[in-house]
Amino acid sequence: MNAIAALPKAELHCHIEGSAPPDLVRRLARRNGIDLPDSLFADGTRFAWKDFISFLAAYDAACDAMRRPEDYRDVIYDYLGRCAREGAIYVEVFSSPEHVEDVGMDYAAQLEGLAAGIDAAEAECGIVGRIIPICLRHRGPERALAVARTMLAAPHPYVVGFGMAGDELRYAPADFAPAFRLVADAGYPCTAHAGEVAGPQSVRATLDALPVSRIGHGVRASEDPRLLDEIARRGVVLEVCPGSNIALGVYRNLASHPLRRLIDAGCKVTLNSDDPPYFDTSIGREYATAGHAFGLTPRQLLDITETAVAAAFVDRDTRRRLTARIAGHAASV
Numbered sequence: 168m169n170a171i172a173a174l175p176k177a178e179l180h181c182h183i184e185g186s187a188p189p190d191l192v193r194r195l196a197r198r199n200g201i202d203l204p205d206s207l208f209a210d211g212t213r214f215a216w217k218d219f220i221s222f223l224a225a226y227d228a229a230c231d232a233m234r235r236p237e238d239y240r241d242v243i244y245d246y247l248g249r250c251a252r253e254g255a256i257y258v259e260v261f262s263s264p265e266h267v268e269d270v271g272m273d274y275a276a277q278l279e280g281l282a283a284g285i286d287a288a289e290a291e292c293g294i295v296g297r298i299i300p301i302c303l304r305h306r307g308p309e310r311a312l313a314v315a316r317t318m319l320a321a322p323h324p325y326v327v328g329f330g331m332a333g334d335e336l337r338y339a340p341a342d343f344a345p346a347f348r349l350v351a352d353a354g355y356p357c358t359a360h361a362g363e364v365a366g367p368q369s370v371r372a373t374l375d376a377l378p379v380s381r382i383g384h385g386v387r388a389s390e391d392p393r394l395l396d397e398i399a400r401r402g403v404v405l406e407v408c409p410g411s412n413i414a415l416g417v418y419r420n421l422a423s424h425p426l427r428r429l430i431d432a433g434c435k436v437t438l439n440s441d442d443p444p445y446f447d448t449s450i451g452r453e454y455a456t457a458g459h460a461f462g463l464t465p466r467q468l469l470d471i472t473e474t475a476v477a478a479a480f481v482d483r484d485t486r487r488r489l490t491a492r493i494a495g496h497a498a499s500v
Contacts, residue, residue, distance in 0.1 A: 170465040171458045175493050176255040177475035178439050178450045179358075180383055180406035182332065183239070183260040183281070183298075184230045185442030186246040189214060195241070196232040204228060214445050219364060219415055222445060223334065230266045239280030240287070247288035247296050253451030255294055257476060257489050261301045261330055264314050274300075274317050282325050295489065297327045297481055299358070302346060304333035311346040319353055328480035330383065331359040335369055341376035351378040356480045358383055358406065363417060367391035374403065381406055381478060386417065389425035389432075399433035404478040409456060410448030411441035421460040430463075437475040438468075469493065 187195070189208055196203045207228045209215040214229065216222040233239060243260065250258050262281060264274045278298070285296040300318045302311035311331065318329060329350040331343060340359065347357055359377055362370035363384035370388045373379060374397075385405035388394045398405070409424050411417075418424045429436050438453040440446070457463045457471070476489045 171455050171468060172254065172451065173496075174254055174454060174465060174468055175472055175496050176250075176253065176450050176454055177257040177437070177472045177479065177489070178250065178255060179259045179381065179404075179437050179475050179479060180408055180439035180441060181246070181258065181260050181450075182226075182301075182442050183243055183246065183262050184233060184266055185226055185445060186260070187229065187233075187242045188212070188444040191242065191245055192229045192232050195234075195238050199232060199234040199238070201232050201234070203232060213447075216445070219334075222415065222442075226442065226445070227266075230263075231270060233266070234270050234272060236272075236276045236280030236283070239277050240284040243281050243284035243296060244287050247285065247294050248292055250450050251288065251292035251294040253449060254454075255450050256492050257295045257297075257479060257481070258450075259297050259299055259327070259479060259481075261299050261332060263303065263332075264300055264317050265303050265306060265310060275321050278321065278323050278326070282323065285325055295481075295485060296325070297479070298323070298325050299328045299330050299480065300326060301330040301332045302343070304331055304335065304343070304360070305337040306333065308338060308342040308346065311343050312349070315346040315349045319350065327482075328356045328358065330357065332383065333360070335360060335363055335365045339376070340369075340373040344376050347377045347379075356380055358480075360384055362387035363412070363415075367394050370394060370398075374398075374401075380404065384408060384412070386412060386425055386429070388434075389428050392432075395429070395432040395434060399435075402435060404435045404437060404474065405429060406439050407436045408439045408441040408453070410443075410453055411439075411446045414446035414448075421456065424461075426457065427461045427463075430467075435474050435478065436471060437478065438471055469496070
């Protein structure tokens with residue numbers, strides 16, 4: 168096993184509904200009697216989409232197959248197992264209460280399934296999983312507030328934060344301040360997607376309007392040196408997803424991706440897979456790419472894992488256990 172493959176890894180940015188590969192989505196659809204559109208699949212191993220909007224449509228169509236708690240149990244158990252085989256020790260997944268509402272399932276049932284899969288994966292693989300419910304930006308601030316209230320009405324020890332994803336070009340971050348204030352006042356840390364499809368102004372607006380300690384993606388901040396300095400100074404953590412950025416056309420290729428520039432500017436970055444089967448990636452592949460394409464050493468990659476665990480929305484005891492696992496590996500790097 169090479170040095171990068173052997174590294175302990177941590178992921179903070181993966182959408183659980185977007186983690187299910189085509190074969191699992193098909194299996195869930197058959198179990199639930201759902202007819203999926205043929206146009207959802209490019210072939211036996213790939214989803215079909217061509218741009219960000221069609222990606223969102225494919226994502227929503229695949230979510231339609233997830234109807235029961237056991238579906239979410241199977242999806243997260245499958246994903247955490249794959250991550251563990253690539254060396255991951257901790258994974259936070261975004262879950263969408265709005266998607267389960269769309270198919271007539273309630274949030275508590277979704278949590279039941281996710282928690283069962285997390286417990287099974289930890290028992291069998293030693294990997295720790297946690298959940299961050301998200302609102303979908305393109306569905307508007309009122310829906311976001313409803314998601315926040317739903318989350319707070321059903322607390323669960325595995326639910327560790329709150330976030331926002333979806334179409335970054337819809338609405339302004341300030342529109343979602345009531346939802347974010349509600350969960351932040353209840354003691355939950357927050358993250359929000361920004362600086363992916365939209366430019367650095369989206370990151371700045373998010374930092375100004377919302378109580379976030381992390382930014383999902385954030386790579387377009389690289390276009391504004393003053394913003395980069397502010398992110399580094401404030402210690403805001405960027406959940407960087409290079410494979411996703413290339414697949415969605417945010418950057419033409421890895422040579423133009425700003426990961427190294429973010430690191431050199433002093434920003435805290437983590438590596439993440441986002442929606443791995445859609446973007447032909449995984450957490451292991453993201454670490455390998457960061458080493459081979461961006462020249463990061465195993466020690467620097469281990470530092471990224473340490474950054475992720477330090478920034479994780481997790482309780483103190485779990486963070487201490489994860490830090491000890493990293494430290495046990497550090498002497499050999």
